[in-house]
Amino acid sequence: MPGLAVRAVSVRFGGLQALEDVSFDVLPGSVVGVIGPNGAGKTTLFNVISGFVAPTAGSLEWDDQPFHPRPDRLVDAGLARTLQAVGLFPRLTALENVMVGGARSRRAGFAGALFGLPGSDRDERRLRADALDWLGRLEVAEFADRLPPTLPYPVQKRIALARALVSRPRLLLLDEPAGGLGAEDLEPLARLIRSLPGSDTPCSVLLVEHHMDLVMDVCDRVVVLDFGKRIATGTPAEVQADPAVATAYLGADVPPAGEDVTLSRADQ
Numbered sequence: 001m002p003g004l005a006v007r008a009v010s011v012r013f014g015g016l017q018a019l020e021d022v023s024f025d026v027l028p029g030s031v032v033g034v035i036g037p038n039g040a041g042k043t044t045l046f047n048v049i050s051g052f053v054a055p056t057a058g059s060l061e062w063d064d065q066p067f068h069p070r071p072d073r074l075v076d077a078g079l080a081r082t083l084q085a086v087g088l089f090p091r092l093t094a095l096e097n098v099m100v101g102g103a104r105s106r107r108a109g110f111a112g113a114l115f116g117l118p119g120s121d122r123d124e125r126r127l128r129a130d131a132l133d134w135l136g137r138l139e140v141a142e143f144a145d146r147l148p149p150t151l152p153y154p155v156q157k158r159i160a161l162a163r164a165l166v167s168r169p170r171l172l173l174l175d176e177p178a179g180g181l182g183a184e185d186l187e188p189l190a191r192l193i194r195s196l197p198g199s200d201t202p203c204s205v206l207l208v209e210h211h212m213d214l215v216m217d218v219c220d221r222v223v224v225l226d227f228g229k230r231i232a233t234g235t236p237a238e239v240q241a242d243p244a245v246a247t248a249y250l251g252a253d254v255p256p257a258g259e260d261v262t263l264s265r266a267d268q
């Protein structure tokens with residue numbers, strides 16, 4: 001099956017089972033959400049998929065091939081990731097930050113331009129145009145020449161997203177894209193996420209997010225983790241109606257129908 005397959009992945013940190021036997025697929029053209037209370041294992045799962053953490057057991061497949069991700073080679077594999085903290089280079093302009101995201105996918109590219117390699121001018125111009133295009137699509141082109149620390153947080157998040165997208169990934173890993181954003185920023189973000197699978201360079205999305213409205217709005221499927229285990233999977237409506245999900249979030253056997261699922265454990 002094309003796309004990403006997570007097969008019975010477990011991760012143990014010393015005595016702590018951070019993930020246990022977690023399986024699911026991210027098919028091309030889909031937006032998949034990973035939710036769960038604090039400490040459920042969401043970040044660990046992202047770290048496995050991006051190669052920062054090796055699974056203790058289980059495996060990954062990417063387009064039906066065994067996949068052993070390396071954080072520094074993700075772009076080559078067709079994946080990109082945004083971080084919870086935006087992680088922009090403070091001394092590079094917004095535009096240069098985005099260009100860095102595309103540099104690995106070009107023959108010479110930005111690095112070549114920096115080091116004056118032959119043939120890099122054209123690549124650099126193309127990369128610059130692509131980076132500007134993405135800043136424009138994310139409606140932050142006017143900040144292209146600004147340094148990130150001088151910009152509002154929501155703008156920085158959009159720049160970080162542009163940096164991930166400029167490499168034209170086939171799978172985008174989004175780590176809490178709504179974190180720190182105001183209500184007015186959520187609808188544009190949702191629109192962008194929904195647009196990615198059907199864009200000219202289709203990109204499926206795996207999303208970790210605490211903001212439940214966004215998850216339910218943009219995801220085709222949702223995987224629910226609790227204490228490292230997958231406790232539910234299905235469409236947003238299916239997981240919302242699943243009593244095990246309400247129990248995980250609310251800490252008691254309560255009927256979920258019609259109730260808001262809160263965002264952290266009841267005992268925290």
Ligand SMILES: Nc1ncnc2c1ncn2[C@@H]1O[C@H](COP(=O)(O)OP(=O)(O)OP(=O)(O)O)[C@@H](O)[C@H]1O
Binds near residue numbers: 017037038041044045
């Ligand atoms: N490097 C590590 N060493 C030891 N324990 C870790 C490490 N990383 C995560 N953990 C533990 O693994 C469990 C899962 O953590 P993880 O950060 O993946 O959860 P999460 O669902 O992302 O939580 P949150 O929503 O709070 O970000 C937690 O108990 C956490 O303390």
